[in-house]
Amino acid sequence: MAVDLEKLKEELRNKMSEFFGEKIKDITISHDELVMEVEKDIIVEVCMKLRDDPSFQFDLLSYVTAVDYSALGREPRYGVIYQLYSVQKTHRMRVKAYVTEDDLIIDTVYSVWKTADWLERETYDMFGIIFRNHPDLRRILMPEDWEGHPLRKDFPLGGVKSFYFKRSTEPRAGEPKNLVPRIREQLSDI
């Protein structure tokens, strides 16, 4: 079912600028995808509008993630991506909001779609972006005492902290000597 993206774009431009004015920064189509960039302080209202407006009906939040633009030298550093889909209208779009390094806080869209719960936790875990009013913002993939946010560009592939878990090299009671595990240095430490 082909979707007329140009028509959707016009509709989006009319309705959104009517409500939010200058805070909608840009609406573009590239690679057959509709992308809307917004200011981060209206993200919840925009999402609410996109979900409830009968001409958009984005009822499924596909994906939330972030991109660290620091290696490209772009400011602001982080872009938060919301990929939306409408089951009723079978169209997709992407909402982008930028977060600077000094102010890593953006509002959670948990109140709009419950999917955002884990996806935002993952984004927090990987990028350190803080989602305000999130019900349970904890690390999800990395251990709770992990330091750093792995998907940031300044985080090396091999990690920074040395071995996370070490077993005792001493043989336990009744354990033969040859059963003592060999402890190797992490490659990243070299």
Next chain:
Amino acid sequence: MELTKGGSIAIPGTKEGETDYLTLQTPENALTKTLSDAIQYARRNSIWPVMMGLSCCAIEMMATAAARFDLSRFGSEVFRPSPRQADLMIVAGTVTKKMAPVVGRIYDKMAAPKWVIAMGACSSCGGMYNVYSVLQGVDEIVPVDIYVPGCPPRPEALIYGIMQLQKKIGREPVF
């Protein structure tokens, strides 16, 4: 205990000629072996693995246990969910740093004698994941007896690994 002329072992305390249910008949084609050999024989032909499916290799481990490859031919098909009933830990898959304490603890809970097979590249040396979250080989936390290479190893490779382990157990002194 002494061997009598009739080929039966007389249990001390029973009179000659008396039929006793305790009397053991030794058939003419009986083999005599040391107790150590008998224990080794029993050990190596009933290696019960603990279910330690971590990732992709677990699927090949299941395929090994399933119909076509039929691991039960080698006495190792009894996958135990509890480490306390198992002799062998097949570490099938990537061990991450978050999972490492769990793997170590499961190994500790197994009753000795116990053996470990590192199945696949990830558990042998980290494989294709030389990253912050992956342990570079399960031998950093538990002693490994057999490394099975492959990503993932074919079921034949795992079976070969188990056969090598059987040989190894056969060489280990019991007492």
Next chain:
Amino acid sequence: MATKRTIEMPVESIESMTLNMGPQHPSTHGVLRVVLHLDGEVVERAICHLGYLHRAKEKHAEHKTYHQFIPYTDRMDYLAPMSNNTGYVMAVEKALGLEVTQRCVYLRTLLCELARISGHLLWLGTGALELGAMTVFLWSFTQREKIYDIFEWICGARFTVSYMRVGGMSREDYPEWRRMVREFLDQYMAAHREFETMLNGNEIFLSRVVDVGTINGKDALQLGLTGPALRGSGINYDARKHTPYLAYEEFDWEVAVEDRGDCMARYLVRMKEMEESWKIACQALEALEKTQNERCNIDNPKIIFPPKENVKRSMEDLIHHFLLASEGFKVPPAEVYQAIEGPKGELGFFLVSDGGPKAYRLGVRSPSFINLQGLEKMSIGYTISDVVAIIASLDPVMGEVDR
């Protein structure tokens, strides 16, 4: 020494008991850990702890060339690597603005559907095993082995295939292979009927799945479930039908939808889907036979590897091969999101390229990860034994959950 951890929980009722399930547990499909808060044996809360198989694939993508990353996609949803391969290369092709040949499209469709059958067969086998039916496990693995043979004969590996390439395939199919696929498809439906006979009327199985883990369509959509978990709740969304890609528009098939929203509905959806996959695979195979004289790969040596036998003879091909292997091809700056319907649900690849030979950022929208969010909602009010059935019906693959 590992530090002692405490799990924060609001203690509302003094009688509630906390039970840890996993990460090493026979019925959690790998290394999922669920902390259950129980009242007697009724679940009050089910908190998932993930990350026990976090292998940093998204980080790897930033350090590998586009071709080098293909093997990593295999190991995400390792029950159906063909789908992951396809989704990833389609995302790269979208960023490149590349059109693949029609024959390649048919071959990808066929392989994706075989992968779906194979993935669902594993779910069927292990799911039934967890509910006490051993036979189905052995039977479904017999069928899976046949699919493995098919994959092995086309790419050399049993299930970590790494078969797709940007712009085509690593090697072409051949008549004997197509005959092999035909033989598999000819005998598959009989086996499928046997699975249905084993389970559809099985009292023990029914009492474990009917009216267990019910979730309505509205909640399922709110939680972002996709794939059989969403279609089992009566919502008709299948990326193959509604945002068509590959050759799915050309073929005749239906989306499997059930209304009940319980484990039985999800079971029925998957069984129906395997039938539909079989239908698509038959049609794709026919289309493949018809186009057997056409090219499979695109004619662009800057992107796709030349055939290996040419590399040994032609200087030009050797140079192209060397350049592709050492440096890789460059993708112009773009941000794309490509979603396909994997066996578990909507599998999306969000790719940001910066004009270099490596992805600037690759985000993976993994269906298992998001489907698993539904576990708590589904299991509240049911017993511990039902949680096993619910996890089985969600069919999470931990490689995809943690990535």
